[in-house]
Amino acid sequence: MNFKMAHAPHLRCSERGSQMCADLLIVFAPLCVISAIYYGVRPVLLVLTGLLSAVLFETFGYLLMRRKPKISDGSAAVTGVLIGSLVSPLSPYWLPVAGAAFAIFAVKMPMGGSGRNLFNPAAAGLAAVTLCFPGFFFTYPDPGLGIPLPLSSRALSEVITLSSPAAQLASGGQTLYSPTMLLLGNFPGPIGATAIAILLACGLFLLVRRTITPYIIFPYLATCALLAALFPRVSGGLTGSVMAELCSGYLLFCGIFMLNDPVTAPRHWLGRTAFGVLAGLFVMLMRYFGRFEEGACFAILLVNAFATTLDRLGWYAVNLKRIKRRRHSA
Amino acid sequence: MSKFTKSDGQSSLIGGKLPHHRRGEQPPLKRGVLLPFLKEPAASRQIANITPPSQIVMPLLSGDGSSCHLVAGNYDTVLIGSILGLPEQKDGCPVYAPVSGVISSQCSIMHPLLGDVACAVIDCMATGGEFGRKKPVDSLTSEAILELAFKKGIIDELDGQLLASKLASWRKGKHIMLIADGTEQEPYGSASWSVLNESAEQVRDGLALAARAMGAAGYHIAVKLSKKRHQKLSTMLNKDELISVHRKYPSKPAVHTSGAAICRIGVQSCLALYRAAAFDQPPCDCVVTVSGDAVANPQNVRVPFGTMVEDVLRFCGLAQDPEYVILGDAMTGITVQHTDIPVVPGITCILALKTRTQVPTHACIGCGRCVSACHKNLLPFEIMRRLDNMQYERLAPLLPEECDGCGVCSHVCPSGLDVTAKVLEARDAHGNIFVKWGDGDEF
Numbered sequence A: 001m002n003f004k005m006a007h008a009p010h011l012r013c014s015e016r017g018s019q020m021c022a023d024l025l026i027v028f029a030p031l032c033v034i035s036a037i038y039y040g041v042r043p044v045l046l047v048l049t050g051l052l053s054a055v056l057f058e059t060f061g062y063l064l065m066r067r068k069p070k071i072s073d074g075s076a077a078v079t080g081v082l083i084g085s086l087v088s089p090l091s092p093y094w095l096p097v098a099g100a101a102f103a104i105f106a107v108k109m110p111m112g113g114s115g116r117n118l119f120n121p122a123a124a125g126l127a128a129v130t131l132c133f134p135g136f137f138f139t140y141p142d143p144g145l146g147i148p149l150p151l152s153s154r155a156l157s158e159v160i161t162l163s164s165p166a167a168q169l170a171s172g173g174q175t176l177y178s179p180t181m182l183l184l185g186n187f188p189g190p191i192g193a194t195a196i197a198i199l200l201a202c203g204l205f206l207l208v209r210r211t212i213t214p215y216i217i218f219p220y221l222a223t224c225a226l227l228a229a230l231f232p233r234v235s236g237g238l239t240g241s242v243m244a245e246l247c248s249g250y251l252l253f254c255g256i257f258m259l260n261d262p263v264t265a266p267r268h269w270l271g272r273t274a275f276g277v278l279a280g281l282f283v284m285l286m287r288y289f290g291r292f293e294e295g296a297c298f299a300i301l302l303v304n305a306f307a308t309t310l311d312r313l314g315w316y317a318v319n320l321k322r323i324k325r326r327r328h329s330a
Numbered sequence B: 001m002s003k004f005t006k007s008d009g010q011s012s013l014i015g016g017k018l019p020h021h022r023r024g025e026q027p028p029l030k031r032g033v034l035l036p037f038l039k040e041p042a043a044s045r046q047i048a049n050i051t052p053p054s055q056i057v058m059p060l061l062s063g064d065g066s067s068c069h070l071v072a073g074n075y076d077t078v079l080i081g082s083i084l085g086l087p088e089q090k091d092g093c094p095v096y097a098p099v100s101g102v103i104s105s106q107c108s109i110m111h112p113l114l115g116d117v118a119c120a121v122i123d124c125m126a127t128g129g130e131f132g133r134k135k136p137v138d139s140l141t142s143e144a145i146l147e148l149a150f151k152k153g154i155i156d157e158l159d160g161q162l163l164a165s166k167l168a169s170w171r172k173g174k175h176i177m178l179i180a181d182g183t184e185q186e187p188y189g190s191a192s193w194s195v196l197n198e199s200a201e202q203v204r205d206g207l208a209l210a211a212r213a214m215g216a217a218g219y220h221i222a223v224k225l226s227k228k229r230h231q232k233l234s235t236m237l238n239k240d241e242l243i244s245v246h247r248k249y250p251s252k253p254a255v256h257t258s259g260a261a262i263c264r265i266g267v268q269s270c271l272a273l274y275r276a277a278a279f280d281q282p283p284c285d286c287v288v289t290v291s292g293d294a295v296a297n298p299q300n301v302r303v304p305f306g307t308m309v310e311d312v313l314r315f316c317g318l319a320q321d322p323e324y325v326i327l328g329d330a331m332t333g334i335t336v337q338h339t340d341i342p343v344v345p346g347i348t349c350i351l352a353l354k355t356r357t358q359v360p361t362h363a364c365i366g367c368g369r370c371v372s373a374c375h376k377n378l379l380p381f382e383i384m385r386r387l388d389n390m391q392y393e394r395l396a397p398l399l400p401e402e403c404d405g406c407g408v409c410s411h412v413c414p415s416g417l418d419v420t421a422k423v424l425e426a427r428d429a430h431g432n433i434f435v436k437w438g439d440g441d442e443f
Helices: A017-039 A042-064 A075-086 A094-111 A121-132 A153-158 A165-171 A179-184 A196-208 A214-230 A237-247 A251-258 A269-289 A296-304 A307-318 A320-329 B142-151 B163-170 B191-214 B227-236 B267-279 B309-316 B369-373 B380-388 B408-412 B419-429
Strands: B055-059 B068-070 B083-087 B101-111 B115-124 B176-182 B218-223 B242-244 B261-266 B285-291 B299-304 B324-327 B334-336 B349-353
Touching: A017 A042, A017 A075, A017 A196, A042 A075, A042 A094, A075 A094, A075 A121, A075 A251, A094 A121, A121 A251, A121 A296, A165 A237, A165 A269, A179 A196, A179 A237, A196 A214, A196 A251, A214 A237, A214 A251, A214 A269, A237 A251, A251 A269, A251 A296, A269 A296, A269 A307, A307 A320, B055 B101, B142 B163, B142 B191, B142 B267, B163 B191, B163 B261, B163 B267, B176 B191, B176 B267, B191 B218, B191 B227, B191 B261, B191 B267, B191 B285, B227 B242, B261 B267, B285 B309, B299 B309, B309 B324, B309 B349, B369 B380, B369 B408, B380 B419, B408 B419
Parallel strands: B176 B218, B176 B261, B218 B242, B285 B349
Antiparallel strands: B055 B115, B068 B083, B101 B115, B285 B299, B324 B334, B324 B349
């Protein structure tokens, strides 16, 4: 009788890459619900548009490359949802579609598809639409009114818009939003990035599930907080400045979902820590000196370029003695 | 001068490597993974003695790796424990007959662990052969113990190396703690547990002999047992002789709490050393865990060397036809295509599996699970990537030769990649996979 041959180990753990993507998709549900409470069904439709278009584009991309579509791993869905979540609730429906198209066709597929992209596709897609259509970004409806947004894009011109906390930070002065309002997401901002308390809970869930790593998110937030404390842009004391910087824009959202994208982040703990610190630095520099009120997606693209180098340097720094001894003995 | 004398510094025998024993170099204990506990019901059963098979195939390979020639001809009778084969070199260690019987023929087989090897086929007899009476072991000098371990060809089941060479090479080191590794951290194996359960004192005495032979600072038996089993074992031994290891696999700290470097030998080789010293008995059998979802009666079986894997599986019974037969445990074992393979020293577990975790493979998503689980502090994903991209000359700085093949990186990989196999490929190539183009005349 001939038995089958296989490489050891013959026992594999049950965790799969698709589960990590499923975890991410699960945590978007409460963010969409909060957004729906403030703005009605429109934001949910925008997120779904992003999701569906990204999955369709990826399938099409794989077919173009004459390869079997691998959408079951969920990475395309996450990209689409991330882009859909970071546009304004007032955006037209084609905006997330355009972002997803750029993310899949310009950033992901030319590199070889899932697991091979050098830059975070969602950050790249978002950066592209921010640069191409800045008019649709950074105009946010007032969530305090509690009136559902019209589903049709034509009727949006009558909606009252407000400047977001990030815009207030950019212009300086006093922030108008209390910490409670910031935590509950009761302030103008992108669809999924405003409910800070929910975002923190999502981050905790993902940390416990080991989908995201503490080595990136904590150094990132610490660097942002440190810079916000050292160079405050608003009056209101140390806490006020740190709170306003961390809760405004999509700084926290990007830290949880985009920086921790396993494909584009370092794997070694020291590299990850340096990656987090560098990302925090770039995000704050973009805010202080950038053209837009929020430039986290640009900062993430920038820091993605350093990921591989940081990974190697981190590992070499930890194992320097070992490598030297090995060279010496060789 | 004996070849085991301490003063020569360089032992003539190739043995185990001296571990690095600098503080701060041991990997953090939290590395590794928690594996499922699949040792039951084999672990709680008594060791069964296999029904003598009609025929065994004994590899004529001495413990130090040299081939041997038969001392008797076909149709000659050999007794258990008598010399079966003598090595080509004058000072090699002989091969002993694991059973009493009649040599029926010689053959050559391809063994997955030993390679192409000549074997003696012995038709077993039910009776015949006995060992001497118990002798005192306290008066043996360290040289005498090493000589004995060498002459009896005792092989350490942890790595399949000659115990005497390992002990001799460790004599060079200072302040070494010798550990009998009975931890059995892999999911199925429980052979060391059963041996300890059955003859803990003899294992301890054998370990003491080995520690004396290499001049160790002390010795311990390392176990990873439940509280109840630990208490039971501690009634048979002194409490300070037992140490427990961390729950995570693989837990192989390089430094003892006292600061001494740790060297490991197997529990069964300790027992074999004691029996060699006390009863002048060469190692003739080993305890093997037979388990897996296709095995009807998972248990630990005492098997004479040379018994076919097929006979061992038949003794335990097969509930269903296995798809995979594995020599070794689930994390490091190798699959075999057929079961006409003799059991040799170093095999402590045989698995027959109907199903094996099937994982759909994707490209590496770079989650870093392999990096955080690797207890050798390597970058398995990067070694695999450079190997796949044929960047062979860039492999060496990543130290793939330090991999011990524990299998954790493949185990945790959510993309289902055979990371361990790739890292081992890089390790075993020793930097020789780089093809020098253009230096031949073929173009």
